[in-house]
Amino acid sequence: MQIKLTINGKLKSLEIHPGETLLETLRGNGYTGVKYGCGTGDCGACVVLLNGRPVNSCQVLTAAVDNESITTIEGLSTMDNPHPIQEELVKAGAVQCGYCTPGIVLSVYALLKSNPHPTEDEIKNALDGHLCRCTGYVKILEGVKNAAERAN
Known part of the structure; x- marks a missing residue:
């Protein structure tokens, strides 16, 4: 087909x-x-x-x-030119094994495109359905908040 x-x-x-x-x-x-x-x-x-x-x-x-x-x-993004969301997640220590990271980055990207100033609850809602076995989510939230601030 x-x-x-x-x-x-x-x-x-x-x-x-x-x-x-x-x-x-x-x-x-x-x-x-x-x-x-x-x-x-x-x-x-x-x-x-x-x-x-x-x-x-x-x-x-x-x-x-x-x-x-x-x-x-x-x-x-590319390996040589990471997206600012990726950079902020790395800075926050939110990336360990990295398996979940591409999906998280894309969901956060969509969130920030539609809502440049998300609340913590809106960020959590956007991340609902993403499982991360490494970081415990606190650092992911921190990285997303920093990415939102950086974008504005």
């Missing part, structure tokens, strides 16, 4: 299987910042932006997003 997706600003024609998830499609095409965690939409490791909104890509069939726009962490 042939579909078209705009991935990180570039139009792509892709051959997919009818039951293929967006996670499988992205990873199969080299977007390895999208992580497989639970496969049930509970951990947030696979979050990407679909038309600017965070979605669990393990729960989205690729065929259902034909002609849509996808942003992965690779579209937001």
Whole structure:
């Protein structure tokens, strides 16, 4: 089955299987910042932006997003040029193993685009569904608050 997706600003024609998830499609095409965690939409490791909104890509069939726009962490930053959200998370000590970080960064990016001055409760709501086994979340909240301040 042939579909078209705009991935990180570039139009792509892709051959997919009818039951293929967006996670499988992205990873199969080299977007390895999208992580497989639970496969049930509970951990947030696979979050990407679909038309600017965070979605669990393990729960989205690729065929259902034909002609849509996808942003992965690779579209937001590079290793040589990290996004300010990533920099603030690192400064706050909110990154250890890093497995959850791409999904968190994309959710925070979407939050700050729609709400540049989020309250702590709004930040917590945006991070709901992201599991981090390393940091205990306090440092993640600190990093997000710092990123919001830096953006303003």
